[in-house]
Amino acid sequence: MVEKTMNKISIQNYSLTYSDQTESLRHINLDIPANQITVIFGPAGGGKSSLLRTLNRLNDLADVKHQEGTVLVDGVDILDPAIDVIQLRRKVGMVFARPVVLPLTIRENLVYGLEVAGEKNKDHLTRAVESSLQKAAIWDEVKDRLDDPAIALSGGQQQRLCLARVLALEPEVILLDEPTSGLDPISTGKVEESLQDLKQEYTIILVPHSVQQAARTADKAAFLLQGDLIEVAPGEIMFTNPQDQRTQDYIQGRFG
Amino acid sequence: MKLLNRQQKQRIGKSILTLMTFFTVIPIVVTVIYILILGLPAINLEFITAFPREGMREGGILPAIIGTFYLTLGTAFFAVPLGIGSAIYLSEYAPNNKATQLIRIAIINLAGIPSVVYGLFGLGLFVLFLQFGTSILAGSLTLSIMTLPVIISTAEEAIRAVPQAFRTVSISLGATKWQTIRRIVLPQALPGILTGVILGLERAAGETAPILFTVAAFFLPRLPNSPLDATMALPYHLFVISTQVPGMPIKIQYGTALVLLVFVLGMNLVATTIRSRARARRQW
Numbered sequence: 001m002v003e004k005t006m007n008k009i010s011i012q013n014y015s016l017t018y019s020d021q022t023e024s025l026r027h028i029n030l031d032i033p034a035n036q037i038t039v040i041f042g043p044a045g046g047g048k049s050s051l052l053r054t055l056n057r058l059n060d061l062a063d064v065k066h067q068e069g070t071v072l073v074d075g076v077d078i079l080d081p082a083i084d085v086i087q088l089r090r091k092v093g094m095v096f097a098r099p100v101v102l103p104l105t106i107r108e109n110l111v112y113g114l115e116v117a118g119e120k121n122k123d124h125l126t127r128a129v130e131s132s133l134q135k136a137a138i139w140d141e142v143k144d145r146l147d148d149p150a151i152a153l154s155g156g157q158q159q160r161l162c163l164a165r166v167l168a169l170e171p172e173v174i175l176l177d178e179p180t181s182g183l184d185p186i187s188t189g190k191v192e193e194s195l196q197d198l199k200q201e202y203t204i205i206l207v208p209h210s211v212q213q214a215a216r217t218a219d220k221a222a223f224l225l226q227g228d229l230i231e232v233a234p235g236e237i238m239f240t241n242p243q244d245q246r247t248q249d250y251i252q253g254r255f256g
Numbered sequence: 257m258k259l260l261n262r263q264q265k266q267r268i269g270k271s272i273l274t275l276m277t278f279f280t281v282i283p284i285v286v287t288v289i290y291i292l293i294l295g296l297p298a299i300n301l302e303f304i305t306a307f308p309r310e311g312m313r314e315g316g317i318l319p320a321i322i323g324t325f326y327l328t329l330g331t332a333f334f335a336v337p338l339g340i341g342s343a344i345y346l347s348e349y350a351p352n353n354k355a356t357q358l359i360r361i362a363i364i365n366l367a368g369i370p371s372v373v374y375g376l377f378g379l380g381l382f383v384l385f386l387q388f389g390t391s392i393l394a395g396s397l398t399l400s401i402m403t404l405p406v407i408i409s410t411a412e413e414a415i416r417a418v419p420q421a422f423r424t425v426s427i428s429l430g431a432t433k434w435q436t437i438r439r440i441v442l443p444q445a446l447p448g449i450l451t452g453v454i455l456g457l458e459r460a461a462g463e464t465a466p467i468l469f470t471v472a473a474f475f476l477p478r479l480p481n482s483p484l485d486a487t488m489a490l491p492y493h494l495f496v497i498s499t500q501v502p503g504m505p506i507k508i509q510y511g512t513a514l515v516l517l518v519f520v521l522g523m524n525l526v527a528t529t530i531r532s533r534a535r536a537r538r539q540w
Contacts, residue, residue, distance in 0.1 A: 056428060058424065058427065058428055061423075061424060061427060086430050086432065087430075089427070089428055089429070089430040090430045093428070093429075094428045096421070096424070096425065096428075098421070100419075100421040100422065100424075100425045102422060102425060102426065102440060103422065103440070103443075103444055103540065112426070112429055112431070112439075113429035113430050113431070116426075116429065116430060116431040116432070116435045116439070117430055151540075162425075165429065166429075169429065169430065
């Protein structure tokens with residue numbers, strides 16, 4: 001029996017260059033299946049973050065020189081200037097490498113996205129706060145101090161708050177750009193654990209902070225090297241039996 | 257054989273720099289002390305609540321105090337919204353092109369124009385052409401133009417100092433640029449903006465030349481009761497009683513200077529307090 005997985009996102013022949021020539025992407029073709037963790041890994045400067053930032057059009061803020069190709073989310077080309085970017089960003093949420101809590105209270109951070117979208121129903125906001133904190137496995141730690149400044153939390157708590165903040169928007173896709181790079185192993189473990197739960201409900205795209213993390217978490221893995229997509233494979237194959245010599249060398253630590 | 261070794265040179269260098277710093281502080285301290293000594297005897301309740309009497313040689317300086325207060329308020333009314341608005345536009349929205357650069361250069365140069373030139377400009381535009389007459393309105397507008405560069409550049413700096421990451425996160429959560437500015441950037445930049453506003457207004461409060469052309473009266477027997485009235489003002493009053501009125505008691509001159517100094521330094525103190533409080537509370 002062939003299990004057919006649905007592709008949530010389909011990146012087709014996508015290329016990108018920035019004005020300052022920092023990172024670029026060349027003819028990327030990648031399908032992102034729904035309800036899986038897709039890991040995009042590779043050495044620094046390979047274009048991993050750029051690819052993530054394309055998926056919720058955060059690249060609009062950067063100085064993009066040129067981009068072409070098609071990026072379909074639920075069959076809609078999100079590169080089309082006419083799409084509702086705000087709606088896209090609610091649907092495709094992003095957690096950054098460094099936890100950036102907004103200079104507000106814990107609660108205000110969580111409802112920020114809903115409030116800017118015009119949600120005024122207090123009950124809904126209260127429910128969103130609790131359920132998102134529970135999904136991000138931080139409810140017990142902060143439930144008694146929701147009105148404290150978010151900056152007072154530890155680094156690991158801040159990062160889970162950032163995850164919760166994205167979840168509160170009830171997105172369908174979650175982009176995570178090295179979400180554990182600043183965290184200790186215990187906090188990292190907690191985040192990785194929540195990802196496994198979250199994939200039941202969401203499509204997850206993760207840029208890991210190490211090859212080991214990539215191997216631990218990937219359902220599907222894509223190796224990105226200096227703007228080229230070298231290899232795409234299911235996680236268990238990518239990290240045990242990679243086909244391309246460069247992938248092999250990177251995974252075994254010969255460079256990077 | 258060398259005359260001095262490098263440790264000795266280092267010591268001499270440090271001593272000279274310390275001495276130079278010391279000399280720059282002396283004039284400030286001496287000025288304040290001098291004004292305090294000569295001005296304090298004039299200060300009493302009558303001095304700050306009564307009209308001048310006997311050809312301004314006796315009585316108080318109430319109309320000048322009120323006038324300077326009104327002028328500062330009027331300047332704030334025009335310069336603060338315009339200045340903050342321009343600063344937001346320049347830091348958040350302006351495209352990085354020739355036109356924007358031109359605007360920046362214009363603003364910087366606006367700050368370098370001598371205040372007497374602003375005075376003449378205000379006289380031509382507001383007093384004569386727009387027929388506001390010698391009035392608080394004309395004076396406030398003239399002082400506003402002079403104050404704008406200070407407010408714009410400090411406000412822009414304060415807005416830029418808010419970490420870029422806050423903006424990125426806000427946008428990524430589906431906020432529009434304007435929502436990001438209003439909810440995140442402005443509240444964080446507010447203390448810095450206020451400091452700039454107060455420093456700008458402080459300069460306006462102390463200026464003589466612009467008001468000399470546009471608003472200031474030599475002597476008025478009543479307080480202004482409309483923006484189209486002329487008014488007395490502290491800096492110009494000080495000039496008048498120091499050069500235009502024979503037989504003026506020294507203590508009245510220095511008393512007036514002292515009141516102006518307290519007015520301006522008081523604003524400065526408020527600005528400094530806001531800034532240090534905000535720094536202590538800042539979360540980035």
